[in-house]
Amino acid sequence: MLAHLRPALVLLVLFTLLTGLVYPFAVTGIAQVAMPANANGSLIVRDGKVVGSALIGQAFAAPRYFHPRPSATSAADPQDPSKTVDAPYNAASSSGSNLGPLNGKLIDRVKADIEALRAAGVTGPIPPDMVTTSASGLDPHISPENALAQVARVAAARNLGPDRVRQLVEAHVEGRSLGLVGERRVNVLGLNLALDALR
Template sequence: MKELKPAILMLIIFTILCGGIYPAVVTGIAQAVFPKQAKGSLITDARGREVGSTLIGQPFSGPKYFWPRPSATPEFGYNPAGSGGSNAGPANPAYLKTVGERIKALRDAGIKGSIPADLVQASASGLDPHISPEAAKVQIPRVARARGMSAGALSRLIAAHTEDRQLGFLGEPRINVLALNLALDTLMP
């Protein structure tokens, strides 16, 4: 019985400390130092409405938009509660069938030539908001036709939204699809 009282007291103290005070302090510091990131890196449209986050991919399927990477999240695409890849390897028949169906859908949409892997393979999280510049460029003819825009204007928009490697050497150049599509809507609704 004499060990129970200090154990319960320590439980209460550490619950308050680790479950209340510490998270409140860290959240307060984050909101002061990184306010945009602490609030989810939200993106707003031209009217000021929050339409998404720079950190989580969103589905775009209409021909007048650039399409993102496929999502492998369960239940529905780009489900942030179910983040995770399919874990299917390149020899898995179901995976090969899925990739084949994605390639066919892109071909049916008019995409010609080599198809970048990020248009047919989901990322490890299933929520990647970025595509490669190559994945955006192969979509130019489709988007240009659907919007009645010139390929040159779309190429310039892609170039303007291409993010460089982090710190100059980490990762690959990439484009946030939501930001690109919002800019596209602003340029030509």
């Protein structure tokens, strides 16, 4: 029996060391050398202070900023920890809503969002990502159509010409990855930081 047990224990210890220590440290070291910004979370730093990540969305609600798509993330209810409350862009609780297209709660929320957008002055067709959440609830991007639909509100709130804001949006449109994968998109945090940098 010991003849069978000893090789199994040796292999267990060996592979625990290889896959639990050597491999993770090697991959982390290579990532730190080859692409340190990505390995450390794609953090965006302004004036020596971390203001966010290019990979995780933030909740912008002020009229002078471009707004991200809705977020379905939640957090524990401070009044009753057994329940949850909406907490948009809560990175500690990444999740989608899991509500199906025929769910009454989802339909009511989308209708309310559309009415709020119309009341805020959005005209024409409303891009789907203005009223739908992403699978993670933390998507940092919106479609170019979503950003362009917000130009009038942002321009008015900042006393800027709509054409200047539209040019800024168009300058921040990212293409498909490798020219093939995904859709064209705009990083909301990057666009809002560029807005703040305008004089």
